Amino acid sequence: DAAREQDTGSCSSPVVAAFKVFQQELDTKHDKYERLVKISRDITIESKRTIFLLHRVANVPNTEEVLKEAELKLEGVRQKIGQVAEELRGEDIHQFHRAFTPGIQEYVEAVSFLHYIRHRSLISLEEINARLVYMRAEGGDPKASAEGPAPGAQVLTFHVTPSDYLLGVADLTGELMRMCISSVGNGDIDTPFQLSQFLRQIHDGFSYIGNTGPYEVSKKLHTLRQSLGKVEDACYALHVRGSEIPKHMLADVFCSRTALLDSDEGVA
Amino acid sequence: DAAREQDTGSCSSPVVAAFKVFQQELDTKHDKYERLVKISRDITIESKRTIFLLHRVANVPNTEEVLKEAELKLEGVRQKIGQVAEELRGEDIHQFHRAFTPGIQEYVEAVSFLHYIRHRSLISLEEINARLVYMRAEGGDPKASAEGPAPGAQVLTFHVTPSDYLLGVADLTGELMRMCISSVGNGDIDTPFQLSQFLRQIHDGFSYIGNTGPYEVSKKLHTLRQSLGKVEDACYALHVRGSEIPKHMLADVFCSRTALLDSDEGVA
Amino acid sequence: MSVTEMFSHIQGFLSADQDIREEIRKVVQGLEQTAREILTLLQSVHQPSGFKEIPSKCAKARDLFCTVKTQIGDLKTKFPVEQYYRFHEHWRFVLQRLTFLAAFVVYLESENLVTREEVAQILGIEVVREKGFHLDIEDYLAGVLIMASELSRLAVNSVTAGDYNRPLRISNFINELDSGFRLLNLKNDPLRKRYDGLKYDVKKIEEVVYDLSIRGLAKESESSGDK
Amino acid sequence: MSVTEMFSHIQGFLSADQDIREEIRKVVQGLEQTAREILTLLQSVHQPSGFKEIPSKCAKARDLFCTVKTQIGDLKTKFPVEQYYRFHEHWRFVLQRLTFLAAFVVYLESENLVTREEVAQILGIEVVREKGFHLDIEDYLAGVLIMASELSRLAVNSVTAGDYNRPLRISNFINELDSGFRLLNLKNDPLRKRYDGLKYDVKKIEEVVYDLSIRGLAKESESSGDK
Amino acid sequence: MSVTEMFSHIQGFLSADQDIREEIRKVVQGLEQTAREILTLLQSVHQPSGFKEIPSKCAKARDLFCTVKTQIGDLKTKFPVEQYYRFHEHWRFVLQRLTFLAAFVVYLESENLVTREEVAQILGIEVVREKGFHLDIEDYLAGVLIMASELSRLAVNSVTAGDYNRPLRISNFINELDSGFRLLNLKNDPLRKRYDGLKYDVKKIEEVVYDLSIRGLAKESESSGDK
Amino acid sequence: MSVTEMFSHIQGFLSADQDIREEIRKVVQGLEQTAREILTLLQSVHQPSGFKEIPSKCAKARDLFCTVKTQIGDLKTKFPVEQYYRFHEHWRFVLQRLTFLAAFVVYLESENLVTREEVAQILGIEVVREKGFHLDIEDYLAGVLIMASELSRLAVNSVTAGDYNRPLRISNFINELDSGFRLLNLKNDPLRKRYDGLKYDVKKIEEVVYDLSIRGLAKESESSGDK
Amino acid sequence: MSVTEMFSHIQGFLSADQDIREEIRKVVQGLEQTAREILTLLQSVHQPSGFKEIPSKCAKARDLFCTVKTQIGDLKTKFPVEQYYRFHEHWRFVLQRLTFLAAFVVYLESENLVTREEVAQILGIEVVREKGFHLDIEDYLAGVLIMASELSRLAVNSVTAGDYNRPLRISNFINELDSGFRLLNLKNDPLRKRYDGLKYDVKKIEEVVYDLSIRGLAKESESSGDK
Amino acid sequence: MSVTEMFSHIQGFLSADQDIREEIRKVVQGLEQTAREILTLLQSVHQPSGFKEIPSKCAKARDLFCTVKTQIGDLKTKFPVEQYYRFHEHWRFVLQRLTFLAAFVVYLESENLVTREEVAQILGIEVVREKGFHLDIEDYLAGVLIMASELSRLAVNSVTAGDYNRPLRISNFINELDSGFRLLNLKNDPLRKRYDGLKYDVKKIEEVVYDLSIRGLAKESESSGDK
Numbered sequence A, B: 001d002a003a004r005e006q007d008t009g010s011c012s013s014p015v016v017a018a019f020k021v022f023q024q025e026l027d028t029k030h031d032k033y034e035r036l037v038k039i040s041r042d043i044t045i046e047s048k049r050t051i052f053l054l055h056r057v058a059n060v061p062n063t064e065e066v067l068k069e070a071e072l073k074l075e076g077v078r079q080k081i082g083q084v085a086e087e088l089r090g091e092d093i094h095q096f097h098r099a100f101t102p103g104i105q106e107y108v109e110a111v112s113f114l115h116y117i118r119h120r121s122l123i124s125l126e127e128i129n130a131r132l133v134y135m136r137a138e139g140g141d142p143k144a145s146a147e148g149p150a151p152g153a154q155v156l157t158f159h160v161t162p163s164d165y166l167l168g169v170a171d172l173t174g175e176l177m178r179m180c181i182s183s184v185g186n187g188d189i190d191t192p193f194q195l196s197q198f199l200r201q202i203h204d205g206f207s208y209i210g211n212t213g214p215y216e217v218s219k220k221l222h223t224l225r226q227s228l229g230k231v232e233d234a235c236y237a238l239h240v241r242g243s244e245i246p247k248h249m250l251a252d253v254f255c256s257r258t259a260l261l262d263s264d265e266g267v268a
Numbered sequence C, D, E, F, G, H: 001m002s003v004t005e006m007f008s009h010i011q012g013f014l015s016a017d018q019d020i021r022e023e024i025r026k027v028v029q030g031l032e033q034t035a036r037e038i039l040t041l042l043q044s045v046h047q048p049s050g051f052k053e054i055p056s057k058c059a060k061a062r063d064l065f066c067t068v069k070t071q072i073g074d075l076k077t078k079f080p081v082e083q084y085y086r087f088h089e090h091w092r093f094v095l096q097r098l099t100f101l102a103a104f105v106v107y108l109e110s111e112n113l114v115t116r117e118e119v120a121q122i123l124g125i126e127v128v129r130e131k132g133f134h135l136d137i138e139d140y141l142a143g144v145l146i147m148a149s150e151l152s153r154l155a156v157n158s159v160t161a162g163d164y165n166r167p168l169r170i171s172n173f174i175n176e177l178d179s180g181f182r183l184l185n186l187k188n189d190p191l192r193k194r195y196d197g198l199k200y201d202v203k204k205i206e207e208v209v210y211d212l213s214i215r216g217l218a219k220e221s222e223s224s225g226d227k
Ligand SMILES: [Mn+2]
Pocket: A051, A109, A171, A172, A174, A175
């Protein structure tokens, strides 16, 4: 390669010399972009699998174990996000944002789903970002260390943008809706009402933001509204069918049925 | 992970047992698909860069060196296609076709471009496929060798489908058009006429196929027609301006001009 | 080889491909016809009167599956076996329907989940791709999910027909199926969408069981609930 | 923090963002206005009468670039410097236009290709991202390509104005530029499209040079061609 | 004939065609108005109070169908009969609506499925294409499917109005209709899509019957269900 | 007048127009903000606990409508009144939202359909175009249709909150609205599409009433149903 | 007022509006017809033979503009003048075409740019919005841009017809027009897009002038170029 | 007649219809194949060498049109003639292509515009709808417009092949065609869109003529231009 360049007649030209630098710069940028796309795909896949895992919570006796496994998977995802952060070290994060935004949104969806199951609350952007702080280990990534001994190079952070957070939370509502319908099917009558309350809050939050947010958010509003509708319908059905029997009887009925249907062991 | 499965109450169920097998099978398939997508992206990028390299042919004194470098790059791409073939060993190629078709089309575009520059002819599907035959080296890829000592495992082939070939050739016409316009700019008056002849043949070929081919082919026909139009216009302009001066003078004019413009060294 | 020859050559490939597809389409149409006939046969189980006739209807369906076997046998001859996925879209839909019908028959007969092996055997095809024309796993799963939704309908109609026992058995069955599906990591594809529908089937059946429970109609099933 | 509070919090982010964009838009409008004024100034070089005035027009353009500097200085204060690419789309277009204008002035003055450093200096910005508000490489390249197309027009109009010398110099210049661009691996993006246009500019200039050559009008330039 | 003459001649054809379309559009607007009036009339059957008035409402609807007849009579005069399919799109939609309304009236009167002959007679048109302005078979089927969805709504509202008998009869009727449709080999067109909706109507009605059964409200009707 | 003078003159017109649009956009943004606040306020009626607070929420909403009035008052000053339709697109969307909110408040307070006059009065605008900034009839209708869909949601949530009375009243209201709309001959435009959604709302509410009826929960409300 | 009364009332409004639009459409069709006739008349200037007939063709076109005036006079009676922008889309297109034609006639007659006042006068409408049916400024500009592209065609055809003088005059005219447009701050709308086309017209004409220059054909015209 | 009988009956109709469509599709596929062969044959006129062979290529094309005649003859037998418009979409596209090819052959032979009668005769069909399978007027016009764009390409390639005469004749022909089309009042449909493309063809050919004129290459042809 170098040999050829030597031979090129016009290689003495300052214009061509300048463009050789540009070539380098552009290729480096595109290569980085491509690496980020690949990491993002990995993040997406692992986050999606975590979400599937979390839906299994309702069907296993030991919830905590599933949650721990999910936590472990997400720890792996966070390592991948660490790689993203590593690639972005010293870069303008927005320059490559399009390369990794799908992965990050999916991570937000997964981590907020886990958080909801654990704490029945919405994880905040700050809480998410707080876990995306990386300390460089001793024998750290050589590529990263090659950047030189900049002060503070030991700590690396990744910041999820507010709009990626919003988009991830918007998708979370779809998973919560699925969880709600499953709960009803499992005879769990508390979760749906909790979920409808929670979803309503998120829905009201998004309505409050309305069209002032990024375009992608407004686009997801319709799906969100549909999910809320499904959850409200489910609660309505639970209430209506509950109306046919006095409250104190309900517990008895459920007791006997729980004995009856062995695989029907809801979360709580 | 295994521990959790042991604990699951319903793990004795044959249904659940069967689904565990399904889970394995699906995940394996998705993982393979994902790996193929990534290889395909690499193939695309390297093929595109080869095409850019080939456009530099007109500007360097030693054409052969550029062609060799392009050949080298494509050899690298073929190694990647070898990885695809390795992944597809024993699989139905059409099952994963969507994962790698963009890369293969781009490779066809690059390899047929190189072939045209060398031989001024259209590479055939058979010629392309003939170079996608892989012999497994002794210390071969361990993943591949793990598949066991199947007879004939030493030779691996990859077959470009006719429609990927067509789609790659359709894109080639765009590159040929670029080459034609550049040639005119470089004062090369033979290449454009050759190219217009060649493009017309390809165009007629595609018209002959018409809408009997895959949908994507018909979609590219419009661009192809535009490229042909640009090339025909360029030849027209060359002819018209050539008409203003007697043929025998033309050579003189070009001689003096070649001396005049130092960087204007065309291919032929 | 000239460019023109090359394109003629390719055109040869393409028209051969189209001919194959045309042939496949015809056979698939026949298969769809048979599938619709089996469905009509089995629909009667939703009728109050149809409950007693289940065994005879299943037997007749089994007969029609022989026709299916013949038709699929015909289909297999239409294209090289190793190119299954090249033409997959053509029979994907009908194979899912047939899997559903086979699964439904097996359920009606034995209240068991049909295995992939059994479906393959009923349809006269393979389980493993390497062995020949086979049943894609996602098509098998899709067929099973269609059955789940048919079962939720059956649970409702069982009650109308006065059979308070069946819904509880269906409930057990569907719950187990649901546990199975929860183990899978699905992509955002049609199968995922269908699987989302399963949650509604489970919910519907749960509601039926609830209705029976609060009315004490589920009692008798307790004894016979171990099917 | 309640869900409501969280959304208020996020809403805070979002409206701050919108305010910044609003501010940026206003400054960018001013920049576009100035860019149009510089363009109008430089357009006169295409007029037969305009050729002698090039130096004075360039001087005036340089004056207007001071206004540009002030406006960009204002722009820089509107957002945190490390978030350049967050708002890039807002000024990308005008920065390409301004690069074109700077490159055109420099060409008219010296017949040299403006460097990225020079553009940055003329606009009062940085070359290296780390140092502050900078000139993105692709925007620099786009600006240079706009100039190439302006030069092909200039070659044509030079002949009309009776200057048979300039087209040959432009031809040399553009050919060198073309050699430079050939070194780049571009994505399928707007820049690639613009670069495809360069081939037509080169072709057009080549045609002009040809027209001059066959008429023996390019002769005199041979002596002065080494500028 | 010169090119100009030829094109003047052609323009004559084109404006004649446009005039016909304009005329057709106007008559079709009138038809849509009448169709909306009939619909409003029949909507009252969904009201608790409306159940007793069914016969009188049907009679009034029959009156309005006379207006429809006149309007269609007018429509027929607007174009040559053998060009029916040339302008089909203009009246296709309203003809489906009118078929629905005719089918609904007939169902309310007799609980029978209207035949194509009856619809044709009510609308004053032909069944057989060769005989004149006719009812296309696919439009007939579309109209029948619209009615099916109206009947599922009627089943729900019957219960609200305290009529526990009607849903069972509707259920039988719809099941028969469903079996009928299963005999058809529909293409992948709008009709097929509409037909896919039928299974939701069937399911909905089955759930209504279920609700009545489990609460013992369907008892009395079962004995008198042989209507 | 030279070309330059003419275009300077025209630029004066254009920037005046752009300034007006800029001003309008700003005021409309404020209106949207207020509309979102009113919406957030009224959303609480869907909460189980929110039912008792309806009067107080409506009162607060009425307060916010005063802000709306001021903002619209401001909007009116931004452009000459006879150019309403020139800038209509800018406020069309928010005016439909505000109409919906006004209609919703009025419904919650009195269970009546807000008239165009009332909306106009609540928003501080005119009904009659000639008198000034007015409420376009299609925007009024669009707002009313948005409310219909909100009411179907309210019917569902009322039941969940234990109010079995409200759905029946909503059902009557929506049926009346539906009859009203059936009187209109809508073009094939966005309004028509929205209206097509109304029949889903009607059906949804009918099913709620059905669920209450079959469980005897609608009994008590029927007696007191004359609101 | 009952809901029914209210909606009947509204329907009155809606049909009145639809009638107006129908009327407008008809008149606009007539206008389009006349515009096409004027265009055909003026097209002859592109023919070698047509150059001498310019004055007579322009006179005939002026006659046809009287018909236009009558038709626009008719159009004005179809709707209240202050609702101009309510129906603007209906005549926007034809008004731009007519402006183009008027501008072309004026150019052919005097080689001047038609002013907005002149167009208004030719079409029998107003310049100032307040005074009545007027020519929107953006429609005037669009019409002028259509003419620019017609002039680039005319430059080409002038050379074919042996008139080497006209292209130079057109070139000056178009350059002036281009400078004029550069004074405008256009939004990102259809007009902006059309304006982007102007630079191709400028370039095309410059190339024609170049072709004449290099062949020494522009010589004579240069001396007489002060028209 | 029971519902089942009725639907069996209907299925009879539907399959007859589907069979007809299947048959039509097959014949149309054959027609498309022949059309592509004719096209390939005629494409050679764009080759420098192809110009002399025009007569022989046209003769061969005429031969292939006999095949077309036979195929269309076959097509006619597939459905009742009065249902032309029922199946129009199936052959519309290929009929436009064939019209283009016939028009192209006629142009190459005689440089005349093919009439509708001639096309009909070449294809072996009718002009008048009442007489049988005919050539719809809009399909004829579409075919003619496709030829116009082929002619603009031919004009370019004629020059490359050294024939400076032909472009001038094409230019006259296309101008006449353009005038013809300007007499038509086209709706906003695909034909209108295609017609908008004609003006690019006109312009393109005018530029070719210009290029010849300015270089004095059109001289000789002008004298002999009265063909
Ligand atoms: Mn998700």
